[in-house]
Amino acid sequence: MPQTPSDGFGRVPVAVYSCTAETAVARDAERRARHYADTRHWHVAGVWSDNDPSVALDARPGWSAITGALSSxxxxxxxxxxxxxxxxxxxxxxxxxxxxxxxxxxxAEATAGSSRRTAGQHERRRMLFEASSGWLPWGCLVPRGTSS
Structure with a gap:
């Protein structure tokens, strides 16, 4: 069973794992996973990686270390x-x-945030924020004295 502080507060300890034969891909995966954990205020307790994806998952040394850390x-x-x-x-x-x-x-899988965003999403959010604050940068949308 996972250990938690007695006061109920504290950061959740997680492990980061990757398995790839390419060093650059492993570094990128670790960077994304760390960022994913940081945005959720999780503590990265360790980083493990294996370099042979053709090996069965339960036979990989890095994965075995992670499952051991999870069990303990x-x-x-x-x-x-x-x-x-x-x-x-x-x-x-x-x-x-x-x-x-x-x-x-x-x-958890560290997904890239940019893949979920659509074109113009940032601009739409900015306009909604400005409109909700009462500031209308586009002026009057309906000419005065006309009714629809």
Whole structure:
């Protein structure tokens, strides 16, 4: 069972994991996973990686270290830079997530925030914020003295 401070406060300890043969890809995955954890105020307790994705997940030394840390309560969750680092498809990733949840932890995939944004989203949010504050930069939208 994961260890938590007695006062109920504190940052959630997580592990960052990646598995790829390319060093640059591993660094990028670690950077994304760390950023994902930081934005949620999780404490990155350790970073593990393996360099041979062809090896079965349970036979990878880095993954074995992470599951050991999860079982001993040193970490409460696992953050991966992408689902492909631990699973071949979404169904396997989901079943692995359920397995980890049954052990008292959680699994999270660090997704890139920019992939969810649509063109013009920032501008629309800015305009909504300005409109809600009472400042209308576009002037009067309906000419005075006309009715619709």
């Amino acid at each position: 309560g040193l970490i409460r969750g696992i953050v991966v830079g992408g689902a492909s680092h631990i699973a071949a498809d979404a169904a396997r990733f989901a079943s692995l997530s359920v397995l980890i949840r049954n052990r008292g932890g959680f699994l």
